[in-house]
Amino acid sequence: MVGTDPDTGQCMCIPSHGKRLGTTVHEQSPFNAEPPAAALADPGLTRQDAFYSRNHGPVPEIDAHEWRLDVEGTSYSLDELAAGFDQHTVTATMQCAGNRRADLVEVREIPGEDPWRRAIGTARWTGVRLGDVLAAVGAPLEGHVAFSAPDVSTIPDPASGYGSSVPMTKARAPETLLAWRMNDVPLPALHGGPVRVVVPGYVGARSVKWVEQVRVQPEPSENYFQATAYRVLPPESDPDAAGPGDGISLGPWALNCDILSPQAGDLVPSGDLLVEGYALAAEHRAVARVDVCVDGATWTQAELLNDLGPWAWRRWRVRLPVTAGRRTVVARAWDDTGAQQPSDPAHLWNPKGYANTAWPRIPVEVR
Ligand SMILES: Nc1nc2c(c(=O)[nH]1)N[C@H]1C(S)=C(S)[C@@H](COP(=O)(O)O)O[C@H]1N2
Numbered sequence: 555m556v557g558t559d560p561d562t563g564q565c566m567c568i569p570s571h572g573k574r575l576g577t578t579v580h581e582q583s584p585f586n587a588e589p590p591a592a593a594l595a596d597p598g599l600t601r602q603d604a605f606y607s608r609n610h611g612p613v614p615e616i617d618a619h620e621w622r623l624d625v626e627g628t629s630y631s632l633d634e635l636a637a638g639f640d641q642h643t644v645t646a647t648m649q650c651a652g653n654r655r656a657d658l659v660e661v662r663e664i665p666g667e668d669p670w671r672r673a674i675g676t677a678r679w680t681g682v683r684l685g686d687v688l689a690a691v692g693a694p695l696e697g698h699v700a701f702s703a704p705d706v707s708t709i710p711d712p713a714s715g716y717g718s719s720v721p722m723t724k725a726r727a728p729e730t731l732l733a734w735r736m737n738d739v740p741l742p743a744l745h746g747g748p749v750r751v752v753v754p755g756y757v758g759a760r761s762v763k764w765v766e767q768v769r770v771q772p773e774p775s776e777n778y779f780q781a782t783a784y785r786v787l788p789p790e791s792d793p794d795a796a797g798p799g800d801g802i803s804l805g806p807w808a809l810n811c812d813i814l815s816p817q818a819g820d821l822v823p824s825g826d827l828l829v830e831g832y833a834l835a836a837e838h839r840a841v842a843r844v845d846v847c848v849d850g851a852t853w854t855q856a857e858l859l860n861d862l863g864p865w866a867w868r869r870w871r872v873r874l875p876v877t878a879g880r881r882t883v884v885a886r887a888w889d890d891t892g893a894q895q896p897s898d899p900a901h902l903w904n905p906k907g908y909a910n911t912a913w914p915r916i917p918v919e920v921r
């Protein structure tokens with residue numbers, strides 16, 4: 555550690571695990587880190603050294619040749635998966651349920667949870683369809699598909715391995731993968747290598763890394779990270795008293811949008827201000843429009859940039875005239891049902907700080 559950011563109180567450590575300089579490390583162990591905004595603002599795909607990393611325990615080192623996956627009692631090596639099934643690549647955004655929690659923390663404190671700003675990234679994931687493997691083993695067609703991994707977390711008491719589940723329809727959907735390549739290179743250990751589950755459109759918690767077991771069961775996983783964590787509790791409830799089944803379990807995410815440039819506190823010259831960001835639609839929806847406002851009154855429609863397909867964020871950009879003074883840059887996204895993001899994070903505050911989809915507001919000083 556080399557110090558603490560005076561504004562955010564966060565560690566300004568030299569990032570590790572191959573992450574780029576400028577990475578914010580929320581925790582070294584387990585490793586939890588997010589990229590600087592500029593690293594996401596540039597291309598549509600997120601480079602490995604800029605991809606956020608979210609862990610609940612130590613990163614296991616697993617030899618790809620030793621790794622085996624147990625699917626309902628049938629065991630597969632990586633070679634067997636690769637040779638036995640058609641390979642598919644899906645460009646998908648991974649978003650943690652805690653993405654943009656920092657704006658909820660400003661509403662009211664959220665003890666024990668990291669104030670993520672950008673727990674989000676987009677990659678090309680290559681592997682086989684989970685549905686093809688489930689079909690090959692003759693798995694039941696109904697229920698939930700539970701994943702288990704070997705990394706042990708001390709967050710639950712007693713400590714336990716990481717796991718979660720998704721409903722059968724999502725497990726069998728063509729976008730859901732057992733993936734071993736990320737952006738066309740072997741999946742790094744930090745991101746779940748040799749093989750992870752990728753569940754596009756669902757909170758990152760369901761995309762289990764280092765997956766070693768797949769089970770079909772009538773109910774969702776009893777694992778702590780499905781049954782107790784990653785649930786939206788009512789604002790007035792005590793998160794320490796919450797037990798299995800309390801609150802709303804997070805699966806699919808809702809329409810979201812954030813500003814990547816400018817950043818809070820930036821000094822910008824008067825004239826034309828370039829505002830850039832991303833918008834992310836819920837599954838089976840598309841981003842239809844993004845508007846940006848800097849004067850508190852007029853909204854200007856942003857240009858939607860390259861379309862990376864139905865499972866990826868949509869980058870956007872707009873230039874707006876700004877005059878000297880303190881200004882707040884605000885963005886709002888719409889989807890193809892005409893729905894908009896909620897405006898106020900205060901309405902979304904929840905004790906664990908999940909699923910913030912409120913309009914982003916970036917205070918800047920124009921000179
Ligand atoms: N085995 C395992 N899988 C996991 C986790 C974990 O701690 N252990 N974290 C989950 C969470 S909460 C998120 S947001 C994503 C993060 O993936 P990344 O670290 O590759 O960005 O992995 C998910 N899969």
Ligand SMILES: [Mo]
Nearest residue numbers: 650651758759
């Ligand atoms: Mo997450």
